[in-house]
Amino acid sequence: MAVNDACTPAPPRVPGQLERAEIEALAHDDVYTEAELVELDLSEQRASGVELREVRLTNVTVTGAELDMLKVADGEFASCDLSNLHGQAVKVSRVSIERSRLTGVALQGAALHDLGVRGCRVDLASFGFSKLARVTFEDCLMAETSFLEAELESVRFHGCDLARADFRGARLRRCEFAAATSPSSRASRGSGERQSTGRASSRWPMSGLPRSASPS
Secondary structure: OOOOHHOOOOOOOOOOEEEEEOOOOOOOOOOEEEEEEOEOOOOOEEOOEEEEEEEEOOEEOOOOOOOOEEEEEEEEEEEEEEOOOEEEEOEEEEEEOOEEEEEOOOOOOOOEEEEEEOOOOOOOHHHHHEEEEEEEEEEEEEOOOOOOOOOEEEEEEEOOOOOOOEEOOOOOOOOOOEEOOOOOHHOOOOHHHHOOOOOOOOOOOHHOOOOHHOOO
16 A cells, blocks of 8 residues: 555545534533534533534534543534644544634644544644544644654645644654645754654655654
8 A cells, every 4th residue: 555545544424414413512421423513602611521423513613622531533624613622532533624723722642543634723732642643734834733742653744834843752654744844943852763754755844854754
């Protein structure tokens, strides 16, 4: 299998017809399945163990929410505001996020698999100590975003602004950086010996790569 194919996230499996859900507040361990959420304001919510399965969210606002142990499987997000969403041990799989705001998102110790993020603001965000696999960030603003001590496998940054992004202690494997703004020197300091990748795009500015992440 080609490296590029191995990096491609699996698409969400969302039914064409979904039942529209009206939610005023989130409660612990709420589960929403085959639901469509449109133009809802769930800002500043506090809940743990919420699960979203086979869902479509459009123009939903979740700013400042604290959703520990959130699980999202097979989801489509469009034009949503997730800024300053915080969560510990969040699990995301087969999810697409487009034209949305994720400024200041803090997902510590998260498991993010088969995730596509396109045309979004993901600046000042933190994915510290998280595990990312088959994730694509495309045409995103990611200035000052942190991947401190994170594990990145088959993660692609295409056309993203990574200015002053922090990759200290991160471990990279089969990652792609294409037509992207280089991170600051913070990416090349710290535990450089722990950073590795099987492939990095030749279009990436070589001076911005972690020392051991340069193509062989």
